[in-house]
Amino acid sequence: MKKNIISIIDTFTNKEFTGNPAAVYHMFENKSNSWMQNFAAEMNLSETAFLKKKTYNYWYLKWFTPKTEVDLCGHGTLASAHYLWSQNLISQNDVIKFNTNSGILECVKDKKYIYMYFPLLKSININPIIDLSESLGKKPEFIRKTKWDLIAIYKNYQDVINLVPKFNKLKKFSTRGVIVTAPGNKNYNFFARFFAPNLRINEDYVTGSIYCSLAPYWSKRLGLTNMTAYQASERTGIIRLKVSDNKVRIGGQAKTIIIGKSI
Numbered sequence: 001m002k003k004n005i006i007s008i009i010d011t012f013t014n015k016e017f018t019g020n021p022a023a024v025y026h027m028f029e030n031k032s033n034s035w036m037q038n039f040a041a042e043m044n045l046s047e048t049a050f051l052k053k054k055t056y057n058y059w060y061l062k063w064f065t066p067k068t069e070v071d072l073c074g075h076g077t078l079a080s081a082h083y084l085w086s087q088n089l090i091s092q093n094d095v096i097k098f099n100t101n102s103g104i105l106e107c108v109k110d111k112k113y114i115y116m117y118f119p120l121l122k123s124i125n126i127n128p129i130i131d132l133s134e135s136l137g138k139k140p141e142f143i144r145k146t147k148w149d150l151i152a153i154y155k156n157y158q159d160v161i162n163l164v165p166k167f168n169k170l171k172k173f174s175t176r177g178v179i180v181t182a183p184g185n186k187n188y189n190f191f192a193r194f195f196a197p198n199l200r201i202n203e204d205y206v207t208g209s210i211y212c213s214l215a216p217y218w219s220k221r222l223g224l225t226n227m228t229a230y231q232a233s234e235r236t237g238i239i240r241l242k243v244s245d246n247k248v249r250i251g252g253q254a255k256t257i258i259i260g261k262s263i
Contacts, residue, residue: 004262007259009079012231012252015255022073037064047076049063050063063076073208074210077105078254081109123145146213155183160182160191171198177204179192194210206239208250211229211239215248
């Protein structure tokens, strides 16, 4: 029997020890959800992706935080696609199809970037929320809501960079997390950060899935289809975005840090 393979891959970066690290576990045998959850807790990264082959370019993919399974994960998907291409398990010119809890997600690549085609998520304006400003550290201009997250929108990107949230107090405001965002500078169209203490992730370094809702919002506000976002966490990341009618193309780079055999 083939040995299962584990790798750690830094995503939304081309340089080691930056971007968002994800573990990718390549399974050659079935594992239960409880086993995968325990393994993800052992890895203790923001996400561990579990891959199992169905056919040549069609793979099952699940994602777990140290606490729970999630329905959509950008950097875990990027890491998984990078693993398959970098290990020559898929031809460089072929499309990868991942069967996930959010449906079939496709990935393609060019000479520089991997592109993920994710569902577009709508957000709506909501009224101010008591205590949210205190928990974030500064009052936002507007608040929006998606099916998973709150979005706090600030006037200036420095506001986003300088926030020092009270993470325990943020837990009550959404099932998944709180996104903060603001218009960008001459280099980036907008800035963002993501806080998810409910998932045992006080701040995620770079979060592909939040751009499913941020990209359509900023596309409409800025009048742009193609954008570059900057996630201003401790390890920072750069995200290339393109918005269509019902999809968001999320582009990034990745770098393998560790690869080896596992149980």
